[in-house]
Amino acid sequence: MPHVPASSALARFRVIDLTQVRAGPTACRQLADWGADVIQVQMPEHLRGDDTLGGQDGSDYQYTHRNKRSVTLNLKEPEGIAALKKLIATADVVVENFRPDVKFRLGIDPETLAQDHPRLVYASISGFGQTGPLSARPGFDQIAQGLGGLMSVTGLAGQGPVRVGIPIADLCAGIFAAQGILVALLEREVSGKGQWLHTSLLESMVCMMDFQTARWLADGEVATQAGNFHPTSIPTGVYKARDGYLNIAVFGSKIWERFCTTLGAPEWITDPRFHDKAGRGINRDALNAAINQRLADQDRSYWIERFNQDGVACGHINDMQEVFAEPQVQHLGLVQEVVSERLGLQRLVGQPVTLARTPSTLVRAAPRRGEHTEELLGELGLTPGDIAQMKARGVF
DSSP: OOOOOSOSTTTTOEEEEEOOTTHHHHHHHHHHHTTOEEEEEEOOGGGOOSOSSSOTTSHHHHHHTTTOEEEEOOTTSHHHHHHHHHHHHTOSEEEEOSOTTHHHHHTOSHHHHHHHOTTOEEEEEESSOSSSTTTTSOOOHHHHHHHTTHHHHSSSTTSOOOOOSSOHHHHHHHHHHHHHHHHHHHHHHHHSOOOEEEEEHHHHHHHHTTHHHHHHHTTOOOOOOOTTBOSSSSSEEEEEETTEEEEEEOOSHHHHHHHHHHHTOGGGGTOTTTSSHHHHHHTHHHHHHHHHHHHTTSOHHHHHHHHHHTTOEEEEOOOHHHHHHOHHHHHHTOEEEEEETTTEEEEEEOOSOOOSSSOOOOOSOOOOTTTTHHHHHHHTTOOHHHHHHHHHTTOO
């Protein structure tokens, strides 16, 4: 079956996906979800490593590789590289996350490919960068979380470093790479030229530290663990009502005054311990204890309704089951359906951005390894006989 775009927004672009595991596949999924013809190039089944995110029929793999086509090519063989280069000749974008030296050894580095394809946008994702003292190291999400500083500010004070519960370095590197690809494609419309762009798990993680980087670079302040409480905006964090926990966010003096009034503690507005931001910071522990004491008089639903009515941000803390039972999540239509020939009906989270005229959809379940190899080789002009000979020689 030929390319079926998930959206008309990027339907004119073809992307060659040479990536595996998560960061690169995430970048390519972003493009596929907006309609690009993403062709996932994998090693043949008998040569593959452990690159399938828990198995091709697993939920993780199905989520990450939807809306793509798959071809297998043995890149250890000259004929496999030759077929790949024919695919690249039809493409606008190549995305890879090999170790930095591998693309040069295979002869598919950006400089070499640009000689014949000057409009090609070439995206590289690595663990720590394309050059530098750590560039040859294997990259892994948790290693980047640690090196990038995230684990030093996550968790409760004194408990030691804590990883975030999702592969945030992988995911952010993939999303930043997709953004870079779109920027390069837009620039190509002016210059007529492609270019090489690259990012890494480490770069994405340092960037995502956001205001914590500014605290150090501008103020010389090394952030520490603040647990479930915002490090600078007080009181903002996790509090306990009569029947469980909830989040409350209080930013600025006006909202602080509303918060105190709603909580039934208007005297705190003028209390010298709490009346300004500096005082609330110094007396954080005493304030939090006093807040919890008052919240214990009512259930979460009572406080969430009251605070939001009065303009103070407040909400439940959901587990995954509760997330998808949340009426607002259901209203937003984040969950989409797609039918897999092997696995039947699937429900997956779609894109979190809605374009009014060219929305993203799910049109194709994740392919089996090499599912579209013969189809795509045929699109390149190879005859059935050529394809049969390649298959016999183990090229795919």
